[in-house]
Amino acid sequence: MTGTINIDGQNIPFEEGQTIIEAATAAGIYIPHLCHKPGYTPHGSCKLCTVKVNGRNCSACTFPAADGQTVINNSDELQQDRRRITQMLFVEGNHMCPSCEKSGNCQLQGVAYHLNMLDNHFPHFFAHREVDASHPDILIDHNRCIFCNLCVRASKEKDGKNVFAIAGRGINKRLIVNSPSGQLKDSDIAPGDCAAHVCPTGAILIKRTGYQVPIGQRIYDHHQISEVALAEETGHGE
Amino acid sequence: MMKTFLDKVLAKADYQAVRLLSILREVQAQYRHIPGEAIDLLAEALNIPRTQIISVVEFYSFLHLTPQGRYDILISDSITDHMLDKENLLSYFSSALQVKVGDVRSDGLVSLNNTSCTGMCDQGPAGLINGMALTRLDRPKIDEIAALVAAEKPLSEWPAHLFIVSDNIHKTGLLLASSLDGGAAIRATFSRGIAETQAELDRSGLRGRGGAGFKTAMKWRFCAEEKSDTHYVVCNADEGEPGTFKDRVLLNSYADQVFEGMTVCAAIIGASRGFLYLRGEYLHLHDKLQAILQKRREAGLLGSGILGSNLNFDIEICLGAGAYICGEESALIESLEGKPGIPRNRPPYPVTSGYLNKPTVVNNVETFMAAANIAARGGDWFSDFGTEKSAGSKILSICGDCEKPGIYEYPFGVSIRQILTDCGADDVMGVQIGGPSGTFIGNQELDRQLAFEDLATGGSFIIFNNSRNVLAIAQNFTHFFAHESCGFCTPCRVGTSLLKNQLDKIVGGHGSAGDVVELESLCHLVKNNSHCGLGQTAANPILTTLQRYPDLYQKQLKDISYEPGFDLDGALEIARRMAHRDDAAAHLSQVED
Known part of the structure; x- marks a missing residue:
């Protein structure tokens, strides 16, 4: 049709x-x-x-x-x-744009700019979230995960692996890693995998690349996400 | 040793990953949690990622990654239990067992926690011990339970009176009063013809009894017309709406008619397999239902060549594990497939792509029971009752402030006032129709009708008298939704928790001007943007009470323009404890004078 x-x-x-x-x-x-x-x-x-x-x-x-x-x-x-839903994502996790290496390339931030979001509006949850820096080349900062499931799909559909999944229920959702220890270093992720690059926020990052492009010269510093x-x-x- | 146990469980499940939930239920029962070693072994044996197993364990309330007590006690947190002094009984339980609520005792013998409504609102305060229903809890019973736990007596040897579950049928009608001989509906379907039986079902005007009210004949026709090598019939017995317990009674005393309805459906849509998805809280019904299925097989009413025809059909019982969301049909299907119960995107609908992506009919227990009777007696028998848009009768679970809580059946169109008279309710402040996801009506609206065109309901009917606190009711329901949100979509995952916090702030006396307006706008945001019915109705308890009692909400607010959202002095508690101080200077007032 x-x-x-x-x-x-x-x-x-x-x-x-x-x-x-x-x-x-x-x-x-x-x-x-x-x-x-x-x-x-x-x-x-x-x-x-x-x-x-x-x-x-x-x-x-x-x-x-x-x-x-x-x-x-x-x-x-x-x-x-949409602005309110974006604000929900901001207060659910711990998003500190000024100190985040994804700042300027972050789609969550880009959408927030686009929607003219000027504050967080809702009270913060201040959730306790961990950082998994175990892998030599890839970092997970759970503070910035928005449960979009893109890394889960990338690993399954593009990389032919099953490195990630979303577990938990309700406000206690969490991203989990498929390895005996639960840590990224023991999973079969590789730095070239789509799953390592697809994250729209700064939750999954390639190490040692964060500041190659200076803040101020990044994508959403100059262009609308639209x-x-x-x-x-x-x-x-x- | 664990491997031997798992091999046995896996063999029983035919090594099928779709049966993950029932496998995990057995592991939980054996080890009181899902040990890491079991996760590894199951992942390998079922050829699924371990993350799928962890996701399932974390999703369902009755599965745990850390050991629970050998006696695992859960107390129902339904508003009706609260009205029966649940909170004090829970404290009493806690001290009798010497375990904090939410904890496992250090010797591992016993654990105690809250759980969402267990479907015993007509005989609460209720609970579960190792999954088995406890009813009418009181102090003597708690003493008895505590002694049995202390003596470490196996649950199978506990006195039967602790586990009595009564039907409490107080008013029968069209369905409850009629009896149906085993096979009568199937015989009638064969002798009348499939197309003709479809027509009778259509003529009956039967609409889904779960609450949404989709026309049953249409659902079955859509599914039958879908070209596929396999079709499935699923009976939704995941009755989780607080205040509902009618399906428990139907399955306890009318299960044959329910199975008969499923079999008629199978004949019409061309299914050879069916599932009864039974909520985990109804574990006490499981063996009885299995025995009924076995009897039906022996009587030629299930299995191959049913009643000498070419219809092959059998039914499998799948137990849930504590997740309200699985009452949503696509979440239920996900759960049947061994996954977390996250509602699917629609379209496609289950009638075209349901269980294992095959055309599937999902209907409520009461719907199948009604369909069996319609198949046996014809459509007019049903449509002669009720209203034009709401044919037939509705079976209600009535609880709360009334003399005779229990099961009542009425033709659709009955007034709320009539129902309240029959069950012995006076001094009524309001009624929650259709459970927390439904509507709260005040005592000015008692002439309204129970019908799809006025007050629709899946069967929950909770009565509150004038001694009850409207805000406490809204709070209990709002907490329930935050606890049960699956967390898939942003507006419900974050929104239901924001609603809970915002309502707590207001009820706790920390709200200031503007906080009720903010609460209401948040309600609409969650309602309008959520993925499924849970999120779309999660704000109903606040919206329907706010509409009727705006003053009650406003009265909670402070007069000042800004009030900190938290308890300033309470936040200093830890510091005071650490400094061993409790003098005046170690306290702060909430606002500057």
């Missing part, structure tokens, strides 16, 4: 099997997202891409495009909810 859907008044085509976000991206329309990445199985958990489809809230990254849908993406109400995402993702979305 192919046809057209209408996003914020603009008619755009879609192809059989495309989700709303895929059709939107192909047409050059940005829908904020964090857990979605072209080429990966859609997950639908961060809820930043929530759009109104025929009056009902749906995740654009999982909801299939269908002929004649009326989609609202850019409304004050949706943008406000432009960056569309430039990177348009090719995949087709």
